[in-house]
Amino acid sequence: MAVKIKNKLESVPSSRLSRDFFTRPTVIVAKDLLGKIMVFNGIAASITETEAYVGKDDPACHAARGRTKRSEIMFGPPGYSYVYFIYGMYHCLNFVTEPENTAAAVLIRGCKLLDDSALHLNGPGKLCRHFAITRDHNAIDICGDKNFYVLDNNVRPKFETTPRIGISKGQDKPWRFVVKSNG
DNA sequence: ACCCCGATCGTA
């Protein structure tokens, strides 16, 4: 199917990422999301940076201390948005992964707009600020919503692997993935 | 009810 995107005049031949895509292990999903096209209210961007947060045994994951009001969505089925508020001023966007009751998610840390500006939104707070993503957009079904979804364009860019940013626990895990700018 | 810290960002 060809999907029309408001800020990119041409159509992009692609299909929406399925529930099965998000049901897989979180580190795999985080890598595979690189280069995919996220579309929010008609604005499209290529995902350039992700991090995996892998369930109750990952001390950096919000689900590590069990189910709370905030982390509840991560315990549900995969393919849903998880948006939380941080540092009193920013929001961060995640996509829930792995089967229901396995509380894990991929943090979307960066993307590049598919318009003439090609603006690089490097950082999860800046990304949400640009799209105006807030907690109002928590728990949206990315596999079913008509205004918020990710397109599978079969792109597999080269990427680098590093420890995750801004965490005080779990720094030993190399679960941050960044698209190489030149490849 | 209170306290501390945080999956950040912009400026210095």
Next chain:
DNA sequence: ACGATCGGGGTT
């Protein structure tokens, strides 16, 4: 290197 800024989770 650091301050802004406030919700959430843990503790009382």
